[in-house]
Amino acid sequence: MQYHKFVAIFVIVVLIASVLYPLSANGSSQKEEHNAVESEPNEANVSHNNDTKPQEHQDSNNSHNDNKKSHEDKQHDSALQSNSNTYIAQTTPDEGDNRHPSGKDRSEEHGGSQDQGKSQSDPDGKENAHGGTSGQDKPMFDGGFDKGDQDGNNGCGNDDDFEDDNNGNCKGHNPPQKNPGGCDVNGSTGDKNGRPCDPGKNNASKNGCLHGEPDCDEKNEEPKEKPKEEPKPKDKENEKSKDENSTNISIVINVNNQINNQQSTQQMTSQTLGASTLAATGDSLFRLALVLIIIGISSFIVGSFFLFRKAFNKVFSRGYQSYLYLYEA
């Protein structure tokens, strides 16, 4: 009776091991797919770094950040649109996967700003649901690729794929676009010199400049050559700031070059190997298969033996009883 318990326990353990092993073996192939997914944003990153204008990095105000984000997001959108079939939804937190085309990891929220924005708008609809139910642009909804990194921010959140919240478009969060030297769409900011716009004249300024036109004063005045003056303290300060800006530009360029060099090294690596995973040089699968086959054969033999013995005993005892019956008769 005891051997049945041992055999049952052993078989359960072996079955669990045989189920778990393929899962662990498939881990490498899953990572392979993951790497393939990541390679696309990296390419976008290269183009982004090359396209970055130094002037953009001089500014530190909010409009610059908004423009930069929208620039990154446009690239991200185009990358997603072109590769929408190759992405695989992630369901676990994945810090450092750098899915965003800028190369910056948005998984970690260093600023600790927590969830922001309450808008329930959904400008891009269900097109980026990726397995979610609906309303992926709304805070705490389930759209987007990266299910493990949804931060609940509406607009430009910190989630690294910028998917779950407004798809990174930040629609409705950008300041109104000003026309340099003219009145804006709403006629609220006045012309370049601060003169109020006249709503009754198609948002024209007092000088008659329509929306979008350069300032009338400058337009009508002929350009005058001003005599060169000695640099004032303000100019010196400006020169200093220019120097600082130029050093900042060089730093930014160096950083971009370093990023590009790292990427080229990674590309060289993949070219050298030609594979995204290293060779499986072990024999664990072979050993496991052998063990299973040996146990299976043993189990089959033992079961057959006892089955045969039982059947034999039954037949033999019947025969013996019939013999006794005949003998007595």
Added chain:
Amino acid sequence: MKREIILITVGIILIAIGAFLLVRYQSLSLPLSKSDKNSAASESIGGLSWPQWISIPNSKINAQIAAGGYKEGKWVLDDNFALYLPTSGKLGEGGNTILYAHTRERLFGNLKKTSVGDLIILGDANGKMYNYSVYSIEYIKPYQTDMIETNLKDTVTLFTCDGWFDENRLVVKAKIII
């Protein structure tokens, strides 16, 4: 009667699973062709040649080398040869030469016994020997392919499997001794 039938059924199931895993194991890698076995020994271009044999005296590793690589989505593997990645650096070229092999006694089974400072000797088709000194031993995941690259010149990188279910890779890096 019931128990015996259960035993027989379980036995048949285990045999089937074992056979499936065996087929899967066979399909994971490509066997080494005869031409590949000979190519490593004969390949020598302009004084640069592929490694022909490897020896690590402290780990008692002595193996012949054949041309392996990644073909048709699979790694080439062989029971008797250590394998050289043809797209990696050639000996005398100044690059990084990459070798890999099964975790077996006569191949890289003893690679885990290697320690920093150990001597690795590679021989080429011209009979020239290259001596390397181990400077790095790492355990990485299979997908960390960038870890087997190095920016140092004249290096050799060896890797093989490690772990209960081959879930890790043992990577040994060595630089040339001038």
